Amino acid sequence: xxxxxxxxxxxxxxxxxxxxxxxxxxxxxxxxxxxxxxxxxxxxxxxxxxxxxxxxxxxxxxxxxxxxxxxxxxxxxxxxxxxxxxxxxxxxxxxxxxxxxxxxxxxxxxxxxxxxxxxxxxxxxxxxxxxxxxxxxxxxxxxxxxxxxxxxxxxxxxxxxxxxxxxxxxxxxxxxxxxxxxxxxxxxxxxxxxxxxxxxxxxxxxxxxxxxxxxxxxxxxxxxxxxxxxxxxxxxxxxxxxxxxxxx
Amino acid sequence: xxxxxxxxxxxxxxxxxxxxxxxxxxxxxxxxxxxxxxxxxxxxxxxxxxxxxxxxxxxxxxxxxxxxxxxxxxxxxxxxxxxxxxxxxxxxxxxxxxxxxxxxxxxxxxxxxxxxxxxxxxxxxxxxxxxxxxxxxxxxxxxxxxxxxxxxxxxxxxxxxxxxxxxxxxxxxxxxxxxxxxxxxxxxxxxxxxxxxxxxxxxxxxxxxxxxxxxxxxxxxxxxxxxxxxxxxxxxxxxxxxxxxxxxxxxxxxxxxxxxxxxxxxxxxxxxxxxxxxxxxxxxxxxxxxxxxxxxxxxxxxxxxxxxxxxxxxxxxxxxxxxxxxx
Ligand SMILES: Nc1ncnc2c1ncn2[C@@H]1O[C@H](COP(=O)(O)OP(=O)(O)OP(=O)(O)O)[C@@H](O)[C@H]1O
Ligand SMILES: [Mg+2]
Numbered sequence: 001x002x003x004x005x006x007x008x009x010x011x012x013x014x015x016x017x018x019x020x021x022x023x024x025x026x027x028x029x030x031x032x033x034x035x036x037x038x039x040x041x042x043x044x045x046x047x048x049x050x051x052x053x054x055x056x057x058x059x060x061x062x063x064x065x066x067x068x069x070x071x072x073x074x075x076x077x078x079x080x081x082x083x084x085x086x087x088x089x090x091x092x093x094x095x096x097x098x099x100x101x102x103x104x105x106x107x108x109x110x111x112x113x114x115x116x117x118x119x120x121x122x123x124x125x126x127x128x129x130x131x132x133x134x135x136x137x138x139x140x141x142x143x144x145x146x147x148x149x150x151x152x153x154x155x156x157x158x159x160x161x162x163x164x165x166x167x168x169x170x171x172x173x174x175x176x177x178x179x180x181x182x183x184x185x186x187x188x189x190x191x192x193x194x195x196x197x198x199x200x201x202x203x204x205x206x207x208x209x210x211x212x213x214x215x216x217x218x219x220x221x222x223x224x225x226x227x228x229x230x231x232x233x234x235x236x237x238x239x240x241x242x243x244x245x246x247x248x
Numbered sequence: 249x250x251x252x253x254x255x256x257x258x259x260x261x262x263x264x265x266x267x268x269x270x271x272x273x274x275x276x277x278x279x280x281x282x283x284x285x286x287x288x289x290x291x292x293x294x295x296x297x298x299x300x301x302x303x304x305x306x307x308x309x310x311x312x313x314x315x316x317x318x319x320x321x322x323x324x325x326x327x328x329x330x331x332x333x334x335x336x337x338x339x340x341x342x343x344x345x346x347x348x349x350x351x352x353x354x355x356x357x358x359x360x361x362x363x364x365x366x367x368x369x370x371x372x373x374x375x376x377x378x379x380x381x382x383x384x385x386x387x388x389x390x391x392x393x394x395x396x397x398x399x400x401x402x403x404x405x406x407x408x409x410x411x412x413x414x415x416x417x418x419x420x421x422x423x424x425x426x427x428x429x430x431x432x433x434x435x436x437x438x439x440x441x442x443x444x445x446x447x448x449x450x451x452x453x454x455x456x457x458x459x460x461x462x463x464x465x466x467x468x469x470x471x472x473x474x475x476x477x478x479x480x481x482x483x484x485x486x487x488x489x490x491x492x493x494x495x496x497x498x499x500x501x502x503x504x505x506x507x508x509x510x511x512x513x514x515x516x517x518x519x520x521x522x523x524x525x526x527x528x529x530x531x532x533x534x535x536x537x538x539x540x541x542x543x544x545x546x547x548x549x550x551x552x553x554x555x556x557x558x559x560x561x562x563x564x565x566x567x568x569x570x571x572x573x574x575x
């Protein structure tokens with residue numbers, strides 16, 4: 001469904017994305033993990049047209065979308081959410097979601113009705129007429145999800161939609177994400193909350209300093225020494241292994 | 249829908265003016281308020297709803313004004329045709345300015361400065377080419393009669409400005425109810441987020457600047473026919489640009505009725521200034537500057553914001569949206 005080939009983006013000396021290739025299969029929930037500053041958000045921005053890659057290509061539904069604008073990519077069925085939430089402040093939750101709905105719907109009344117339906121799916125029904133700026137962090141994350149869903153995407157990229165939520169809020173949102181997949185939408189998510197990565201995603205890629213260092217089923221990937229070192233520093237994998245042997 | 253009804257009611261009441269007002273002086277005041285509301289509403293489309301603060305709306309106003317004047321004086325073309333041509337030329341200028349700024353993603357103060365520069369370039373051009381009368385200006389010969397878009401009585405002018413201003417207000421009402429408007433406000437509030445949701449920001453902003461330019465240009469045509477004299481400073485000078493943005497800022501940015509309230513407010517203020525300070529050159533710009541600073545500091549949501557805080561908010565975008573969705 002989404003094929004990334006040898007994608008590269010340097011910001012001056014920072015190798016934010018270096019020769020990344022991956023293929024997101026249709027109908028699954030896949031995830032992208034990695035330590036802070038690994039280049040995850042940059043990769044999303046490259047895929048969705050917000051940054052222009054220095055090299056490499058992005059194919060979506062069999063077509064090259066590398067140089068396309070974000071709005072054109074959204075029209076083709078791939079949308080992203082923002083790690084730093086970007087509500088249309090001063091507009092209501094309903095109006096916010098309707099902007100997404102308008103991608104496929106011309107009529108204002110129908111778009112507003114659709115916004116209501118989507119709000120229901122993500123659990124925002126009770127806040128439809130509130131100013132988006134008045135929402136809590138959890139509410140804003142839901143709003144990000146709702147707006148993206150309202151565009152009727154085929155592939156949706158979630159950038160840390162669980163970050164900043166407390167455990168009970170996370171437990172509430174996980175079924176929402178799962179329900180999206182059940183409706184046939186493919187999902188690629190960036191997540192630091194390992195509980196979510198493990199329980200939601202069937203496949204995961206690990207990014208470190210702009211490079212892919214591991215991929216596979218989440219349970220296998222997290223025990224990969226390379227991954228442990230990327231997160232915890234050099235030598236950690238070995239120490240943990242030794243400790244586990246001692247405890248055994 | 250309730251807003252449209254309110255709009256109809258307000259314009260119906262204003263439409264009583266020629267029947268109940270016998271003094272030319274007072275009717276002239278109503279005409280000038282409608283004219284200011286038109287200029288302000290034009291700016292409001294791009295600035296209030298689109299978040300693109302132009303400092304150079306004189307570019308469209310002056311183009312509309314000069315088009316109707318030059319066509320009449322140099323080519324003998326009827327000003328009713330000139331009205332259409334003036335609007336069209338203003339749209340063209342808006343398209344050129346919009347293309348050259350939005351294509352390169354100019355925002356905020358960069359956009360403001362470039363629009364100001366465009367208006368200044370046009371002012372200097374109109375000051376140098378012969379067919380605009382250069383620095384001397386251009387005088388439209390007095391030839392009163394409805395066929396010449398010149399009227400013996402103020403009533404005729406009243407209906408012309410009433411109709412154009414009504415058209416501008418209905419357009420803005422439509423913006424508040426349409427996909428175009430929703431996308432425009434999304435771009436205003438967060439361009440990246442809007443684009444991520446498939447909003448073609450460039451196209452939407454182009455639409456807004458062209459609509460905005462159209463009504464500014466029509467205001468220019470009206471001005472030319474009403475006063476029958478133009479020079480580069482009147483047409484393309486900073487006073488028009490400042491008035492354009494001041495009216496909706498006083499009244500309430502991004503609201504349907506804001507420009508009408510602002511036009512009224514500005515009229516009252518300038519009458520008071522005339523009364524207490526008297527008239528000397530440049531005073532209006534000084535006063536404008538003071539009002540602008542005061543508004544931004546103390547009343548960022550304008551008179552409409554004040555009104556909506558006091559009452560059940562019939563003027564705010566938020567009230568409007570809630571209403572639209574319950575309708
Ligand atoms: N627009 C930019 N200009 C310059 N450097 C950038 C830019 N965007 C990102 N970077 C740098 O690229 C690197 C990758 O950043 P990115 O935001 O993609 O990381 P991330 O994996 O999303 O991190 P986090 O988990 O903290 O969100 C960082 O070093 C960052 O400072
Ligand atoms: Mg990130």
